[in-house]
Amino acid sequence: MRILLAAIYPYAFLLLYLIIPFDNYIRALPNILMAILVVAFPFIVKKEDFKKLKSLPIAIFLGLFTYLLIDSFGSGRLQDDFNIIKKVLIAVGLAILYIPVADVRKINSAIIFSSLAAIIFSVFNFVLITDATGSFAFGDSPQVVESLLIDRLYLGLLCTFSILISFQSIQKKYHPNNNYYLANILVNAVFIVLIASKIAVVALFFLILIKQFYGQRKIWKLVTAIATIGILTGLFFIIKNEKDNQSIQTENTKNPTAFIENSMTYELRAVVWNCAVNVIQDKGFSLTGIGFDATKDQLAACYETQITNIDKREKFVAQRYNTHNQFLDFYLSAGFIALLLFLVFMGVSFIKVRHQFFPTAMLAILLMYCMVENLFHRQIGAYYVGFILIVLMTGKHTEKTTE
Template sequence: MRNLIREKGFEYLIYALLISLFFSKAIPNIILAVLSVWTIIDFKKDQIIKTKFNFSSGIILLILLVFLTIKSTLFATISYDFKIFKGLFLLFWLVVVFKKVKDFNTLKLVILLGIDAAILCSVFLITLFFIKHHTLPFSNTAEVNELLLLERPYIGFIAVLGLLLASERSITLVKYKYLWAINALLLFLFIVLISARISIITLFLLAVVYLIFYSKISWVKKGVSLVSFVLLFGLLVLTNKNISERFFVKSNLEESLKVASDYEPRIVIWNCAYLMTQKSDFNSIIGFDGYKTISNNFLDCYSSTIENPSKKEYFLTEKFNSHNQFIDFYLIGGFIGLLLFLTFFIKLLIEVRANFFQMAIVISFLLFFCVENIFYRQFGCYLVGIFILILLQRKINEEN
């Protein structure tokens, strides 16, 4: 009885952590500290051998972390770099702490409910704004993030993850299947409402992947459906004013490119990332000596390449990072770092290829890594660690 209470208490704390993750930065850390102490106290000597990362893709990510840590130590930049590396350490520690979880259906349900709650709070704030101003500022304005519980890319991303979890429940569960289907539909409408570009692109690509590789209809029907998807995507982009502005749709290509170069920070950022790889102190095999050098190079590039004074001041104040995890690992780890990170994703895709929803989660993270440095944020590291557990649920259940 005591053991049952201890196990349930541990799982309830994990559920509390998951719910609080979408609303607070401090509370998840406090709960994780309690869970960590609990894990260490309950850790038995005979578990030392059993507790391991028994999936090959995880081993690759661990090798990447070890490589970067050793490199930073040798270059004496570890004190600065650890501020970023600690996110990766957190990811692996989450796998250890959450290893006691046996009920993955409840785990996924709690995550979905947490996502739904975050979306509902955002919808409430949006509604208040609309009642007061009679407009929705979801094109390219600074007001957007004030109306959302998380920054637009991140809340759009968790909406995609929630949509996948809800869709899976609507297909695999008999009870309340229509309720979960409605949940998935509402999350899709929220993504369209806030004009989350990467999320819209992700859902479109996931639909294409499902159609080509998982749908059992004839190739003729697949072709017709694919054309329909493309037309619907184009129609959505062209007819929705906020979305068309988010995709910089103008009267001609030249004007669209000009607007994109003026308002899309990543065009400037990625160009600066390329320029710094041409510097003499960049080693294409192992990258720069540390993140401090990379940060200074970005600031120097913004200062020298941006002509508009207000835009330059904005970039220098925000101190934008590479906004691409692949570019980030290339800058800090060269070809070795980039190759290890790519290998991690390729191996993970191979491991989950039989299940569409698991494959969709991996593809969603892959695309989001293309526009954000998830490992720079504690929230992002929590998400990666938690969803890796979901991807590995079958293997963990087999061991238990």
């Protein structure tokens, strides 16, 4: 029985990460696979496997989950906040469930094929929608938004993972698989540009910049670093100007379409961040927070007073938009202690993996996405944070230098 479970276990893990983007279509399967992993874990895990858990970042992250649970229970809001807390558990739980798996390359392959499957699905939908509507447009067009398998932010995150894994898998000496990895990098990079996933584009340029600090010091690396900094600066001003133009367009349009409202991601974040700051100022310093559900209530109350456009105000209040920033969310919902634990996790993780490009790059991706999204408010976000935790936990065993 144990031999059979040990044979099935890695493929259950692989299948889980392969089908994550298709959660809306096969909602029960990820939960079934998680149940299989949880049930099989005690039967196949070995004593030496637990050595992988001797990771300070994982211990701190587990401490964050424990604190969130105790804080919520002690404040009498566990029932309201458990939906978010359990996603933190999913992330750290995946890292723990991973330890019997001997080869992380299986999960890396699952990420690559998952990204390609999501791209193929989205392109197929785009062709169908374009044929039905008779119009053709990329970027922020309705066709693109409607055709994507998952939200653009998370699809961009998945494509970024796939590019980074492919780059890390390319061997210095010629190998036939190098061609496939290069092709995968090209496909994912082009797709990111076509769907206009700005955070993914920025993340990729930051990864290029980070890469220049690894390997031998060469003059072309300095040139690349300077060029990348210039491009990132240009992107900043482009995004800023786009945000200003969107604000002007919204003010001049009395009844903006639902698509325009949903696509103005930077304006949305500007509003919710401003309200989050207002709530922090009203509440003052908080050691233990007000709860995840109560935070959304406070933000909704702020939208009612701060947003003058009636249609826009009703949209924000009805959707009860969260903070769209994981750091703000932890502080408002669980207080300074939770924020401190999360920052310590980030800092310790960087110290531990700073000499290795791949885990450092994954940590940088986590940092960038936490600045614009509450990853633990979505199950798909929890799964991908779990993947990052696995990389951080196993980085020293899997790192392979590429120059």
